[in-house]
Structures are given as C-alpha cells and as structure tokens.
Amino acid sequence: xxxxxxxxxxxxxxxxxxxxxxxxxxxxxxxxxxxxxxxxxxxxxxxxxxxxxxxxxxxxxxxxxxxxxxxxxxxxxxxxxxxxxxxxxxxxxxxxxxxxxxxxxxxxxxxxxxxxxxxxxxxxxxxxxxxxxxxxxxxxxxxxxxxxxxxxxxxxxxxxxxxxxxxxxxxxxxxxxxxxxxx
Amino acid sequence: xxxxxxxxxxxxxxxxxxxxxxxxxxxxxxxxxxxxxxxxxxxxxxxxxxxxxxxxxxxxxxxxxxxxxxxxxxxxxxxxxxxxxxxxxxxxxxxxxxxxxxxxxxxxxxxxxxxxxxxxxxxxxxxxxxxxxxxxxxxxxxxxxxxxxxxxxxxxxxxxxxxxxxxxxxxxxxxxxxxxxxx
DNA sequence: TGGGTCATGTAACCTGTTACATGATTAG
DNA sequence: CTAATCATGTAACAGGTTACATGACCCA
Numbered sequence: 001x002x003x004x005x006x007x008x009x010x011x012x013x014x015x016x017x018x019x020x021x022x023x024x025x026x027x028x029x030x031x032x033x034x035x036x037x038x039x040x041x042x043x044x045x046x047x048x049x050x051x052x053x054x055x056x057x058x059x060x061x062x063x064x065x066x067x068x069x070x071x072x073x074x075x076x077x078x079x080x081x082x083x084x085x086x087x088x089x090x091x092x093x094x095x096x097x098x099x100x101x102x103x104x105x106x107x108x109x110x111x112x113x114x115x116x117x118x119x120x121x122x123x124x125x126x127x128x129x130x131x132x133x134x135x136x137x138x139x140x141x142x143x144x145x146x147x148x149x150x151x152x153x154x155x156x157x158x159x160x161x162x163x164x165x166x167x168x169x170x171x172x173x174x175x176x177x178x179x180x181x182x183x
Numbered sequence: 184x185x186x187x188x189x190x191x192x193x194x195x196x197x198x199x200x201x202x203x204x205x206x207x208x209x210x211x212x213x214x215x216x217x218x219x220x221x222x223x224x225x226x227x228x229x230x231x232x233x234x235x236x237x238x239x240x241x242x243x244x245x246x247x248x249x250x251x252x253x254x255x256x257x258x259x260x261x262x263x264x265x266x267x268x269x270x271x272x273x274x275x276x277x278x279x280x281x282x283x284x285x286x287x288x289x290x291x292x293x294x295x296x297x298x299x300x301x302x303x304x305x306x307x308x309x310x311x312x313x314x315x316x317x318x319x320x321x322x323x324x325x326x327x328x329x330x331x332x333x334x335x336x337x338x339x340x341x342x343x344x345x346x347x348x349x350x351x352x353x354x355x356x357x358x359x360x361x362x363x364x365x366x
Numbered sequence: 367t368g369g370g371t372c373a374t375g376t377a378a379c380c381t382g383t384t385a386c387a388t389g390a391t392t393a394g
Numbered sequence: 395c396t397a398a399t400c401a402t403g404t405a406a407c408a409g410g411t412t413a414c415a416t417g418a419c420c421c422a
Contacts, residue, residue: 158357
C-alpha cells in the first residue's frame with residue numbers, strides 16, 4: 001500500500017492536485033518509487049471513497065479547473081498507523097528486470113550483455129546527476145534542527161546517490177570482466 | 184514480463200516442476216526477484232497455453248505426482264528476443280516501501296525511524312550471509328572460461344552482496360545521524 | 367504550425383499478494 | 395506427536411502498465 005501512503009504523506013505537507021502529486025513523484029521520489037498519472041488518479045478517488053481524503057474544485061480561467069485534494073483526520077490516523085507498523089521483509093525487497101537479463105545472459109553473445117551493462121551505467125550516471133541537483137536545491141537554507149522533514153529527505157536522497165554510485169562501480173567492473181573474458 | 188522470462192531461462196538449464204522453480208527463485212534469485220507459488224503456477228499454465236512450454240506428468244509412488252515443464256522452440260525464441268531487446272528505463276527502476284517510510288518519518292518520533300533502520304540493517308546482514316554462503320557453493324569448482332553461466336551468476340551475486348553492504352553502511356550512518364539529532 | 371505544459375481521466379489488461387485447500391511421507 | 399517437506403493448485407483482490415481521449419494556452 002505504499003503508493004496510497006506516499007500520497008497521504010505528501011498531502012500532509014499541503015493540499016495538492018493529482019497532477020502536482022504526479023510531478024512530485026517523478027521529480028523527487030523517482031529513485032525509490034514511480035507512479036503514472038492513471039494510477040495516481042485512481043488511488044486518489046479510491047482514497048476519497050475510503051474517507052482518507054476530501055476534495056474541492058478550484059475554478060481557473062485560461063486553464064482547466066483543478067481538483068485539489070486534502071487529507072482528513074481519518075487519513076492522518078491511517079498514515080500514522082502505517083508508519084508505526086513493523087517492517088516486514090517484503091518492505092525491503094526489490095525486483096530488477098535488468099538483473100534478470102544479466103543472470104540469463106550466459107546463453108547469448110557476451111557483447112549483448114556488455115551493451116546492457118553500458119546502458120545501465122549510463123542511466124545511473126544520468127540519474128545521479130539529476131538527484132544531486134535536486135538535493136542541492138531542496139535542502140538549501142533549511143535548518144536541520146528545527147525541521148525533521150529535510151533531514152529524512154536527506155537520508156533517502158543519500159541512499160539514492162550511494163545506490164547509484166554502487167551501480168556505476170559494479171557496472172564498470174562487470175564490463176571489465178566480460179571484456180577480458182570475451183576476447 | 185520478467186517472471187515469465189526468468190522461468191523460461193531456468194527451464195533452459197533443464198526441465199523442472201513448478202515447485203522446483205519456486206525453490207530456485209526463493210533460494211538463488213530472491214535478492215533481485217521474488218515469486219510466490221500461486222504466481223509461478225499461474226504463469227506456467229499461461230505459458231503452456233502460449234506454446235512456450237510443454238508439460239508431462241511423472242507418476243511417483245509415496246509422493247504426489249509431478250508435472251514437469253520443458254521449454255519449446257517457441258519459448259526459446261521468445262527468450263532470445265527478450266534478451267536482445269534494448270534496456271528501457273523501467274527495467275532498472277526499483278521500488279522500496281521501506282524508503283517511502285523513511286521519507287515520511289519526519290512527522291513521527293525519530294526513535295521509530297531508528298527502529299525501522301535497525302530492522303532494515305538486520306535483514307540485510309542476514310541476507311548478505313545467506314548470499315555469500317550460496318555463492319561459495321554455486322561457483323565452487325566451476326571453470327569460468329568454459330561455461331558462461333556461472334560467470335553471469337557471479338556478476339548478479341556480486342551485485343547483491345555489494346548492494347547489501349551499501350545498505351548496511353547507509354543504515355549505520357543514518358542511525359548515527361538520527362541518534363545525534365534526537366538527543 | 368508544432369511542441370510543451372496544464373489538467374483531467376477511462377478501459378483493458380497484466381502482474382503480484384493473500385488466503386484457502388488438500389494430503390501423504392519423513393525426521394526429530 | 396508434530397513440524398517440515400513434497401506437490402498441486404483456486405479465488406479474490408490489490409497494484410501497476412499501456413493505450414486512448416480531450417482541450418486550451420503559450421512560446422518559438
């Protein structure tokens with residue numbers, strides 16, 4: 001249920017539209033969670049039905065009207081309970097289609113695996129620089145002692161950048177090994 | 184479609200039952216892909232309908248009968264095509280409910296976050312030692328130059344152990360930061 | 367005139383989770 | 395005697411993906 005709770009958490013910082021929530025996911029949380037617009041809109045209406053959110057329409061001129069969502073007390077208590085739940089193994093498990101491909105690459109030309117590794121490396125180099133730019137902006141001028149929000153954002157962002165660095169180093173080493181073996 | 188292709192890939196090494204495939208997933212691939220029995224059985228019958236697999240029953244005495252699956256030529260060509268497809272960004276994206284929790288922990292007692300971090304750390308310490316044990320067994324005595332399969336298994340396993348190490352170091356550092364801030 | 371941003375969604379489909387169901391054998 | 399292992403699945407539900415649909419405004 002992480003998407004629902006992620007949306008609840010973001011709405012605690014202020015009311016937002018589905019469109020704005022999508023942007024936050026794609027701009028700031030993309031390295032540990034992705035969400036498409038269709039999914040976000042679906043989850044928002046499901047959560048409104050449950051009573052976790054309420055919404056109001058904002059009439060705009062020159063632009064389409066907005067549907068702004070806000071968190072209710074029920075939503076807040078649901079979020080609190082979710083945060084307090086003990087960590088399960090499934091909360092930390094991840095899946096990677098990429099590693100599946102590498103794992104099965106023994107039956108094809110190693111050059112294909114090298115190409116995949118290079119693409120993997122390039123994606124992570126790009127993501128790392130994106131993340132470092134956004135981290136610099138988001139924590140700029142924030143006082144860590146007064147507000148715990150940028151502190152926790154910083155922890156997750158540091159996870160992201162260390163993960164990307166590890167991926168890049170691993171890919172480089174793997175490319176080196178495969179290049180050596182395949183001559 | 185990684186689960187389907189993962190199953191195809193495993194069946195290339197030899198015919199297996201659904202039960203055995205589940206065990207391989209849970210014992211060897213768990214650090215980058217998880218699959219439950221219900222999912223595996225469903226995918227196997229779907230793939231048989233598509234013509235990627237064929238099956239035969241093996242009668243056993245004292246034990247329940249087995250349904251052994253084997254890969255067909257169609258299945259093999261599907262796997263080859265999948266391996267040759269260009270890497271998309273979604274192939275490398277991962278999701279983590281745990282990081283979502285940490286990200287949203289600014290609104291609760293930091294001690295809860297510390298507890299979650301400790302649980303995260305412990306799980307990864309455990310997984311690392313499991314993985315290192317199985318890596319030692321699986322590559323023992325294999326000749327890397329003759330057979331590329333253990334080579335690629337080694338690459339993914341190295342990814343796993345480096346990932347776990349990174350997680351443990353990050354958790355330790357995060358616990359340190361939070362402990363300092365929360366006194 | 368074409369592409370990007372703002373803003374909303376629906377529908378169909380595929381994939382993953384949880385709970386349930388059965389039943390024999392073997393090891394401690 | 396009880397728990398684990400072998401071996402199969404079904405059903406319902408939750409979550410994620412892909413494709414489609416609309417329409418106005420702004421900037422180059």
